[in-house]
Amino acid sequence: MTALLNVNQMTHYFGGLRAVHNYNLSINPKQITGLIGPNGAGKTTIFNLITGVYTPTEGAITLSGENIKGLETNEIASKGLGRTFQNLALWRHMNVLDHIKMAHYSQLSYGLLGAFFNTPACRRQESEVEENAYRLLELFDIKQYAFDIITSLPYGAQRRVEMARAMATNPKILFLDEPTAGMTPDELIQMIKIIRQVHQDFNVAIFLIEHRMKFVMELCEFIQTLVFGEVIAEGEPEEIQNNPEVIEAYLGKEDLT
């Protein structure tokens, strides 16, 4: 089986600062991979490098065998890479339905003239998108909010909207940046359920950043630990859990004297 996403020897400098060094990643279709590490280790930077917000200084990135390094973020996204953000990045004046519809942007082909003159092609495509959007709203249990402005929703529902929006781009792989940040234990359990459901229903691979060990251990099949831009340990959850280097990075060195 060929890897869906492949990152090879990626290094990135911010000026003189080496943020990421010789990073390798290979994610197979349907695999759930986790990325953990202390604050400032460069986890979100890795997300931004792969999704095209920054272009890596060195290294190669391929998605389904195609090179995506150096492409614009929107091009990479329309090739099948969906993501959510650490601090919710929603459009604050828009209602929930429009959020989901907007994420279909790259699937529209009617063009500007179609939009100006409201041509039959435009109407047809928009109603298809709307249908699909309702389907997603139902799946994520946010249909009752369809016409509410996003900022009026409870936090957990906003997270679900963000997830539904990411799924609307039709991704092959989904990047989740701390999907449980600021959630209550109840919401956390719900989030695990949702992620499992997404994983099954949409056949996507998932790459996630997370701080809560319980969450990572529960979901991921493969885990990488990042410290100062370098991977210090990778493997299955049990291996990582018992790896002394990981424990050191998280809890500090045990003083033996």
Added chain:
Amino acid sequence: MELARKFKEMFSTVPMIGWLLGILVGVLIEFYWGYDYISYYLGLPKIPVLFGALIMLKEPLMIPGAIGYDLIVYVIPVFLVARVTTFATNPLATFLEKLPLIVSVLIHLVFFYFILHLWSGINDYRELVVRLTMVSIILTISINVINGYQGEFSCSHPGFMAIGAYVSSILTLLLFTNDKIFGEALLPAYLGPWFFPIALVLGGFAAAIGSLLVAIPSFKTRGDYLAIISLAFMFIVKSAVENLNAIGGARGMGGQGEFAPLWVIFIWTILAIWIIHNFVTSILGKALNAVRDDEAASESMTVKTRKTKMTAFMFGAFWAGVAGGLFAHVLAYINPGMFGINRLAEILAMVYFGGLNSIIGSIVGAVSINVLGEALRPLELFKWIIIPLILIFVMIFRPYGLISFKEFNVKRMLRAKSKREQGA
């Protein structure tokens, strides 16, 4: 409050066509009896032009007469007829609802145009105000695309307008008018009205291309810095035209043909409203809002943010150019001074007063600032104290403008309103 609620309830059963009918009756009363009887017996020298505002401010003694005139000609007939005829207008509205939407809309528009034509035909000043107001409507909606929907603070609108005005004027002057700048007309004058739309569209395209000078910097910068860039663009256009003696320089350019009568401007206004409404309610148009609210998120959701920004600027500038072309042909004279900082203040006042991110808000803004500006003219200097004060109060109580973040729904506007639906 209670009274206002009762009043509102009483008229909630009047459909759009009923209101139009009421207004038609008012206008007909004015048309037939306004001068001979009503204004004569009320002691008014002539038919009040803008609902008596001018007379009231000039001669306070006339205030009761002018108010009486408004009541007799407009308020009472409009409300009375609108309310009384609901038994006929509601079935009519139901019937129109069964027709295809476009037909029903056209019927309403033709009816509305007929009323407007009658009302403004009573004197030339009134007609000029109506024509300039409609040009302002196009202008305000077009700036709303950039400043409201796209959320940039662009100050270059008078520049776009100037480009449109000059390009279309040059074309019509060159082709159809014997003019001292461009010499003999190249084509017979009767082709003029047919060519005029092409000249307007070309003017619009020129403005759209000019807008790239502001759109491209907007990829990298926004907010205050883009505002300064756009302001610079406006001044560049203005001083470029001032120094181009080939097109009249600071003296301007006059003698444009009479290509923009009321009905032409009306059609262009409706066209602008229709196309811009289509655009901003489509997903491609809502991408403007997405880019405004969170650019990084839009990129990740496959939205082409650069293309979207460019579209917003070019589209807004196109309509500003068209409005400029119409403006030039309404006044039949333009000079660079018209497209300076004063015009910018007026445009910004209209859009922020009316409401961001809303076409209906822009229409309200353009109409109210224009009518207010004309009505308060006798106050001279004080006009420029009163209008800004009103603006300040609007900004305090409704920071996004009177009607913001609201799109109209034609179907709902035109539908019949029976008692039954009231409960629902």
